[in-house]
Amino acid sequence: MIKTFHVYKDYGARNALEDVNISIGQGEFVFACGPSGAGKTTLLRLLYLGERPTRGDILIDGVNLHRVKRKKLPFFRRKIGVVFQDFKLIGTQTVFQNLALPLEVSGHKKNHIRQKVCHVLRVIGLENRMNSFPASLSGGEQQRIAIARAVVHDPLILLADEPTGNLDDRSAEIVLDLLNELNLKGTTVLLATHDRELVSRSGNQVIFLNNGRTKD
Amino acid sequence: MPHLSFPRPLNRALQDIGSNGFLHAITVAIIGLVLLILAAFIVIFMNVNRIAERWQADIRIVAYVKEGVDQDRIRVLHQRIKGFYGVNEAVFISADEALVRLRSQMRNQAGVLDGLKENPLPASFEISLNPVFHDRKSIEGLAAQVRETEDIGDVQYGKAWLNLFLDFFAFFKTAGFITGGLLLLVAIYIVSNTIKLTLFARKDELEIMQLVGATRYFIKLPFYIQGILQGLAGALISLATLYVLFSVFVSRLCCADLPFTPFRVWFLSKEMMGMVVLLGVLTGWVGSYLSLRKFLRAWI
Incomplete structure (x- = not known):
């Protein structure tokens, strides 16, 4: 599902990623683990085409990202859901409106959007928060909403950048359970974290990153 | 096949206008003022032109x-x-x-x-x-x-008189077009800045929209609608104000019992009013187009 071949990313003289080669199969749940500045976020940004690599090739669902032109970028991004440490919810919109956005941009009809959003809210146990604004929710609830927004349009891949970084242990556990459930339903998950304990507890495949390089 | 229905971007545009009401009201007022000056110039030009035509016909x-x-x-x-x-x-x-x-x-x-x-x-x-x-x-x-x-x-x-009149008329026309053009540029600049401020205020939201797969068209459309609505509102306000001013002026003119031969004073024709509205809409659209082009160019 995800393959990178000798991927480099430079910011001026600084090499954020150097010769990164990874392979993640369909339906796998993989951790990208490393200390701050290891290149985890950069790797994720390259995968959802937030940036282009300086060198190397990335294949997602058989598509070389070099071939994704600017015009086709939105359609490519609909295959991917992204979750951030700081949630990135739209503060001026309700939970429902936040979740409806990925479906709206894909041009789905109102009825379909309503049904789908209600369903996803039921799955994450927050259907009673539909009309709340993000600021009125706890950190754990906000992250569950962010995950729900990332998967409401049924993406093939879910990229999560430190999704538990801002959460207490209980909330972090709920979020991880949710990600595991999504993975069991077939979504490929790549989760970036600096938390080695979390990784070792899960028993999933791990890609270790340090100073922009992968190590075994 | 999913489709993008029109009311949604329109709703988003209206929501934006509602949440930044004062800013948009100022922009509409400025467009209105610019178009009022332009439309007033057209009315004067049109009437002077008619008088000139009549005088020239008598030559x-x-x-x-x-x-x-x-x-x-x-x-x-x-x-x-x-x-x-x-x-x-x-x-x-x-x-x-x-x-x-x-x-x-x-x-x-x-x-x-x-x-x-x-x-x-x-x-x-x-x-x-x-x-x-x-x-x-x-x-x-x-x-x-x-x-x-x-x-x-x-x-x-009557060569000297004719030349003087036609020279003045040509100057009036040129000065009017140049002033009108400059005023329109000012209006476009102001619309562009209003939209830019809205864009900056919604920067995070727009970034999220891009992340979830929004096309540039989906992102831009509400802002185009905002610009067009601003231009449309400005044009309608300018025409209404001009009509009121015109009516007052004409009523005073009729009561004044002027010593020269009275002539009919004309307001803008339907076509000309349509042109003013079109000019307003174009001003709004160009303003939003310019700000969006600069703003979204920075993104991948």
């Missing part, structure tokens, strides 16, 4: 016949002048008729003419022009042609 060339030209040659001369391109009619006024006219025009002072031993007035031709032949160049050309004709002594057609 006649008077060609004075040299002394001692006999009737046969006058008849030939008459035919020649009538044959000139642009001449609608040429009426011969004999020296005697000219004197009678002068007497009737002088009314009470006509007595001063009684002392004349002989008629000092020359015979002349009063030449009226074809309606399409009223521009300065044509009139000057025809006057020169008549002047060069044998047996014609002098030609008069």
Whole structure:
């Protein structure tokens, strides 16, 4: 599902990623683990085409990202859901409106959007928060909403950048359970974290990153 | 196949306008003011143009016949002048008729003419022009042609007055277009900045929209709608204000009992009003287009 071949990313003289080669199969749940500045976020940004690599090739669902032109970028991004440490919810919109956005941009009809959003809210146990604004929710609830927004349009891949970084242990556990459930339903998950304990507890495949390089 | 329905971007545009009401109101007011000045200029220009056309239509060339030209040659001369391109009619006024006219025009002072031993007035031709032949160049050309004709002594057609009026009119037109153009640029700049401020306020939201797969069209459309709505509102306000001002002006003009011949004052035609609305909409659209182009260019 995800393959990178000798991927480099430079910011001026600084090499954020150097010769990164990874392979993640369909339906796998993989951790990208490393200390701050290891290149985890950069790797994720390259995968959802937030940036282009300086060198190397990335294949997602058989598509070389070099071939994704600017015009086709939105359609490519609909295959991917992204979750951030700081949630990135739209503060001026309700939970429902936040979740409806990925479906709206894909041009789905109102009825379909309503049904789908209600369903996803039921799955994450927050259907009673539909009309709340993000600021009125706890950190754990906000992250569950962010995950729900990332998967409401049924993406093939879910990229999560430190999704538990801002959460207490209980909330972090709920979020991880949710990600595991999504993975069991077939979504490929790549989760970036600096938390080695979390990784070792899960028993999933791990890609270790340090100073922009992968190590075994 | 999923489709993008129109009301959604419209709703987003209206929500934005609602949440930044003051900013948008100021922009609409400025567009309205600019269009009001432009529309007022058009009204003045149109009316002055009509007056000018009427005055120009009344312009006649008077060609004075040299002394001692006999009737046969006058008849030939008459035919020649009538044959000139642009001449609608040429009426011969004999020296005697000219004197009678002068007497009737002088009314009470006509007595001063009684002392004349002989008629000092020359015979002349009063030449009226074809309606399409009223521009300065044509009139000057025809006057020169008549002047060069044998047996014609002098030609008069109010050249100095005509030139002065047409020069002023041309200056008025040019100054109006330049000022109007500059004002429109100012309006576009202001719309562009309003949209830019909205864009900055919603920067995070737009970034999220891109992340979840929004096309540029999906992101841009509400802002285009905002710009167009601002332009439309500005245009309608300007037309309404101009109509009120126009009505007040016309009512004062009618009550003023002016000493000159009254003439009808015209408001903008439906087509011209449509043009003003179109200009407003275009101003709004161009303003939002410019800000969006700069803002979204920075993104991947």
